[in-house]
Amino acid sequence: MTQILEGAQSEPVNSALGSGQNTSGDLAASAMVYVYGHGPTRNPFYEEAKALNPTAEGASLILSAAVCRGQKLLLISVAGQDPVEAQVVRARTLDAQMFEVEIAFPATRPDFWRPFRRSAKSHGAERRRSPRVGLPRGMTIAWQGTHQxxxxxxxxxxxxxxxxxxxxPAPAGDTLRVQFxxxxxxxxGQAVVRRSIKGKxxxxxxxxxxxxxxAGLNELLQRLLGDVRNLRS
Incomplete structure (x- = not known):
């Protein structure tokens, strides 16, 4: 996996994020969020990520995709709220080639992380939104390794x-046959295990x-990114 740009750990931290304080009152200490973006080689990616210390100004995301400072990402809360754009403030490598990515919203978003409260009107909007975004939340894969x-x-x-x-999981270095x-x-197709995390x-x-x-996979990812951008317009 492409590594984070060198020197990322020494970049200044956005004060609203670096304080570690939750300034939005009733927000939880962590939340799940869908993240859309492009990797260093411009390949699109989709990921369900954990957000730590979410505030109205941003959060710290735990990602498996490598990103760099200044990059724009699109986020959708798992509650189904409208997507918002965020910018990468800092990124650093964690264990097992996972990345901690600090992001900031261009304007404060105090409602983005709050639990979604259903109403007749919002429930209908959510039903319309989900098919448009087409999130592969239930996506499964059949895989076969050397011994499992x-x-x-x-x-x-x-x-x-x-x-x-x-x-x-299969051990790092193992070759898998995959189908989804x-x-x-x-x-x-065929794939190789680059990292293996027991229990995860x-x-x-x-x-x-x-x-x-x-080509089909690229079309799916481009459509997901396009659908999210359309929701913002």
Whole structure:
């Protein structure tokens, strides 16, 4: 996986984020959020990430995708609120090649992290919004390694690979045969485990992927990014 730009750890921290204080009253200490963006090679990615110390000004995200300072990301809360744009303030590498990414909103968003309260009007809006965004929240993958196989949930997706949730993941370096479905059809290919986290899952990189499958995957990611941008307009 492409590493964070050197020197990122020494960059100044946004004061609203670096204080570690939750300035929005009733916000939780952490939250889940959908993140859309592009990697260093401009490949699009989608990821469900954990946000730490969320405030009206931003948060710290735990991502498996590498990003750099100044990059723009699109965020959607799992409550289904409208997407917002955020900018990467700082990024640093954590263990197992995960990244802590501090993001800031261009304007304060005190309601973004608050629990979503349903009403007849908002419930209808949520029903309309979900199909448009097309979040692959229930996306699963069948995988087979050297000594084990399973059907697992996908929590992070990019053109170069994905993160598979698994309590007993295959070891780093193992070769997997993978199969999963996207709107354009079934994707079958081969991947290598780049990192393995016991009890959590594994990050895999595609090593063999038919041209048609790669094109379909790219189309899906571009459409997801486009749908999110359309929601903001």
């Amino acid at each position: 196989n399973d059907i697992s949930r996908v929590s992070s997706l990019s053109l170069g690979g994905l993160f598979i949730e698994a309590a007993d 479905d996207i709107p354009g059809g079934a994707v079958r 899952g594994m990050g895999v990189e595609f090593t063999e992927l038919p041209a048609g499958s790669r």
